[in-house]
Every structure is written in C-alpha cells, then in structure tokens.
Amino acid sequence: MLKSLCIICLTWGWVLSSSFKKFTRHQPTQHDPTVSLRVMVHPTVENPLYVASSARIRSPTSNPFFFTPPSMMWLLDFLYSQLVFTPAYPTISCAGQTIIVTGSNSGLGKEAARHFAPLGASKLILAVRNIEAGGVAKDDIQNTTRCDPDSIEVWHLDLCSYESIEKFADLASTLSRVDVLLENTGVSAKHWEVVQGHERTIAINVISTFYLAMLMLTKLKSSAKKFGLRPRLTVVSTEAHS
Numbered sequence: 109m110l111k112s113l114c115i116i117c118l119t120w121g122w123v124l125s126s127s128f129k130k131f132t133r134h135q136p137t138q139h140d141p142t143v144s145l146r147v148m149v150h151p152t153v154e155n156p157l158y159v160a161s162s163a164r165i166r167s168p169t170s171n172p173f174f175f176t177p178p179s180m181m182w183l184l185d186f187l188y189s190q191l192v193f194t195p196a197y198p199t200i201s202c203a204g205q206t207i208i209v210t211g212s213n214s215g216l217g218k219e220a221a222r223h224f225a226p227l228g229a230s231k232l233i234l235a236v237r238n239i240e241a242g243g244v245a246k247d248d249i250q251n252t253t254r255c256d257p258d259s260i261e262v263w264h265l266d267l268c269s270y271e272s273i274e275k276f277a278d279l280a281s282t283l284s285r286v287d288v289l290l291e292n293t294g295v296s297a298k299h300w301e302v303v304q305g306h307e308r309t310i311a312i313n314v315i316s317t318f319y320l321a322m323l324m325l326t327k328l329k330s331s332a333k334k335f336g337l338r339p340r341l342t343v344v345s346t347e348a349h350s
C-alpha cells in the first residue's frame with residue numbers, strides 16, 4: 109500500500125513538474141485564450157455571501173497538462189483531502205428554508221441535495237436541464253432520506269440557454285424566500301464547442317453561472333431583509349473543470 113502510494117506520488121510529481129516546465133515555456137496565441145475570474149464579497153445581511161470562484165480556459169491546441177497552480181502543493185493538498193480529511197456531515201437545521209441546487213440530477217449536486225433533504229428544508233428545488241432525470245433523482249433522494257415528498261421540486265434550468273436562465277430566475281422570484289442557491293453545475297468540455305457565442309466550458313461554468321447569480325441577487329437580498337437571514341450563494345468549481 110505504502111509502496112503504491114509512493115509510486116503514485118512520484119509519478120504525479122513528475123507529470124506536474126514536467127507540465128509546469130511546458131506551461132512556463134508556453135506563449136499564449138490568439139487560439140489560446142486564457143480567462144481568469146475571481147469574485148469575493150464578504151457576507152452581510154445587505155450583501156449575501158458570494159463565494160470565490162475562478163475559471164481558466166484552454167484552447168484545444170494548448171498544453172494538455174495545463175494544471176493551475178502547477179506546484180507540488182497541489183498534489184499534497186489533493187492527497188490530504190482525498191485520503192486523510194473527512195468533512196463532517198452537516199447537522200444544522202434548514203427548517204423553513206428554500207434551497208436551490210443546480211445540476212442536481214447526478215453527481216455531487218444530487219449528493220448535496222441528499223444531504224439538504226433531511227435537514228428539514230421546506231422546499232428543495234432540483235434545478236436540472238432534464239426534467240425526467242430530475243424526477244428520478246427526486247425519487248431516489250426521497251427513498252433514501254424519507255423526507256417530506258412535497259418538499260422536493262424539480263425545475264427546468266438549462267445553462268446553455270439565457271432564455272432558460274431568465275425564465276428560471278423569474279419563477280424563483282415568485283418564491284416567498286430563497287435561502288441557498290448552490291450553483292453546482294459544471295462541465296469539462298472534451299471538444300471545442302460554441303454555446304451562445306462562447307466556448308461551452310466558459311459559457312456554462314462562468315458566464316451562465318454568474319448570469320444566474322446576478323439575476324438571483326435581488327431575491328437573495330429581499331429574502332435577507334424580509335426574514336433577517338443570511339442567504340448563501342455558492343459556486344462549485346474545480347481545477348479540473350477550469
């Protein structure tokens with residue numbers, strides 16, 4: 109076990125250091141757009157919490173080992189978080205709250221929704237682009253958590269369409285409150301594809317994600333004022349998808 113771990117560490121160390129060398133030699137071209145974005149606003153009742161997010165995009169022609177940040181610390185962090193650190197299960201009460209999780213018919217979004225469900229939220233909205241898959245996820249969450257069947261709703265949201273995002277935000281504005289908007293949807297496009305005038309990964313992970321966030325700010329702020337709560341807006345990301 110220890111021997112295998114050492115071999116994995118050494119291999120990854122070699123891959124990362126060689127990719128770093130390639131990266132530092134690499135000169136950006138017009139085909140190699142790099143976009144970085146960081147947002148951080150501190151939480152108050154007036155200003156709901158916006159969590160930092162970053163995005164970086166590579167063109168299909170650029171270095172496949174385009175890791176950021178390219179350092180051994182990344183490897184150590186990764187090993188620690190995967191092998192050593194176990195986050196505690198959430199136990200706080202979400203009674204009376206309205207929680208929205210995007211991309212929640214599968215993967216981490218579905219698991220996040222499964223964790224929210226038993227915490228007593230009045231409304232848990234699965235925001236998905238495939239309503240049928242959302243329904244299957246809803247049944248699965250209900251069966252495994254035994255939460256109130258009426259507390260979970262499936263809403264349509266396609267981050268490849270501004271119209272869909274606007275419709276979703278309009279509908280959400282009719283809710284009595286929104287406590288949590290968990291923007292989990294994230295993709296890692298394997299091929300170059302343009303969506304609404306932008307490369308698909310940047311279109312979904314950044315532009316649409318922050319467009320939805322901007323449209324939902326009014327609702328989050330009004331919920332904060334009306335109910336004296338601290339709403340949460342969380343953007344999930346990963347180095348692998350950026």
Ligand SMILES: NC(=O)c1ccc[n+]([C@@H]2O[C@H](COP(=O)([O-])OP(=O)(O)OC[C@H]3O[C@@H](n4cnc5c(N)ncnc54)[C@H](OP(=O)(O)O)[C@@H]3O)[C@@H](O)[C@H]2O)c1
Nearest residue numbers: 211213214215216237266267268292293294344345346349
């Ligand atoms: N998996 C990891 O190890 C990991 C690690 C760190 C961070 N993350 C982050 O966690 C988030 C979820 O990752 P995951 O691994 O759970 O991904 P996943 O299993 O591929 O799930 C992505 C979700 O996003 C939805 N989605 C894709 N395109 C969409 C669109 N245009 N409009 C609306 N929804 C769309 C997918 O719906 P469909 O089923 O319809 O495609 C799916 O529900 C991502 O932001 C990712 O960057 C993942």
